[in-house]
Amino acid sequence: MKNFLSLADVTDLDALIQSGRDAKASPFADQQLGKNKTIGLIFFNSSLRTRLSTQKAAQNLGMNVMMMNVGQDSWGLEMEEGVLMNGDKAEHIREAAAVIGRYCDIIGIRAFAELNDREKDYREQVMNQFAKYARVPIVNLESATRHPLQSLADCITIEEAKATSSLIPARPKVVLTWLPHFKPLPQAVANSFCEWMNARARSGDVEFVVTHPEGYELAPEFVGDAPVIYNRAEAFAGADFIYGKNWSSYAQYGQVLTQDPSWAVTMDDMNRTNSGKFMHCLPVRRNLKVSDAVLDGPQSLVIEQAANREWSAQAVLKEILKTL
Numbered sequence: 001m002k003n004f005l006s007l008a009d010v011t012d013l014d015a016l017i018q019s020g021r022d023a024k025a026s027p028f029a030d031q032q033l034g035k036n037k038t039i040g041l042i043f044f045n046s047s048l049r050t051r052l053s054t055q056k057a058a059q060n061l062g063m064n065v066m067m068m069n070v071g072q073d074s075w076g077l078e079m080e081e082g083v084l085m086n087g088d089k090a091e092h093i094r095e096a097a098a099v100i101g102r103y104c105d106i107i108g109i110r111a112f113a114e115l116n117d118r119e120k121d122y123r124e125q126v127m128n129q130f131a132k133y134a135r136v137p138i139v140n141l142e143s144a145t146r147h148p149l150q151s152l153a154d155c156i157t158i159e160e161a162k163a164t165s166s167l168i169p170a171r172p173k174v175v176l177t178w179l180p181h182f183k184p185l186p187q188a189v190a191n192s193f194c195e196w197m198n199a200r201a202r203s204g205d206v207e208f209v210v211t212h213p214e215g216y217e218l219a220p221e222f223v224g225d226a227p228v229i230y231n232r233a234e235a236f237a238g239a240d241f242i243y244g245k246n247w248s249s250y251a252q253y254g255q256v257l258t259q260d261p262s263w264a265v266t267m268d269d270m271n272r273t274n275s276g277k278f279m280h281c282l283p284v285r286r287n288l289k290v291s292d293a294v295l296d297g298p299q300s301l302v303i304e305q306a307a308n309r310e311w312s313a314q315a316v317l318k319e320i321l322k323t324l
């Protein structure tokens with residue numbers, strides 16, 4: 001694997017999921033692989049799981065880890081080409097990426113959607129500029145449009161649940177449901193989840209449906225062939241996994257169109273599923289998006305899902321290290 005920017009960088013998804021599960025069973029089996037190799041983790045936005053799980057995964061592989069918060073610890077970075085740099089950004093991505101690439105064997109980058117200009121966000125400028133100028137492999141730690149390490153952890157979590165519960169069928173029904181929130185959030189987690197679940201649906205490993213209020217349609221390239229069911233109760237019926245996420249509108253880009261509290265997931269909703277499990281990438285705002293009872297009950301997989309971020313990062317770093 002040369003870069004890990006999206007699902008397109010994965011040649012064998014089944015093998016990558018298995019590699020994550022193998023890492024979980026035997027975390028230090030590849031300690032020599034990353035010896036004397038350095039990963040730089042560059043954050044333009046806040047992080048809890050991504051930061052800690054990627055650091056841990058790299059250390060499990062014997063790597064050295066460096067971290068930086070752009071803007072706080074470093075100079076503000078200019079991403080545009082050919083501009084007069086007389087604003088607040090003191091350093092250009094051309095130099096910054098090239099220099100970080102000289103210190104690091106792999107660079108992980110988190111740069112959320114700004115949610116002002118759809119064309120700009122969906123062009124993935126930050127990720128692409130790093131990939132262009134760093135000259136070392138780039139790992140997406142959540143970009144403007146995707147969060148593939150999360151999606152891989154979600155795949156691992158679903159396969160693990162299938163393997164450990166006789167109640168979950170071989171081809172479970174997985175439902176992505178929109179949740180209410182007062183703040184405009186990126187579409188990245190939902191986009192990626194669709195991209196990866198559509199692949200899992202094509203290989204016969206899940207049945208995948210999406211439900212959200214009208215106006216919250218995701219970009220067509222991410223929804224793909226997944227059925228979109230506006231009737232929430234209909235979508236939840238018979239579900240084995242409910243995957244909750246808030247996102248802002250793609251059509252009316254970055255807007256909060258409704259905060260309808262009836263879209264928050266409660267025990268009444270879970271009781272309408274097939275003894276379904278609840279998933280969320282975290283952070284989650286309790287009782288705004290999901291009730292305490294759902295998060296604290298046996299149906300919640302959110303902590304295991306977050307734990308699996310370590311193994312998804314380890315599987316990806318291992319694939320990249322093998323090519324260095």
Ligand code: SN0
Nearest residue numbers: 183185186188189281282283285
């Ligand atoms: C981010 C998002 O993309 O939705 C990161 C998820 C991994 N989530 C948030 O920004 C939540 C912020 C909030 O105030 O609830």
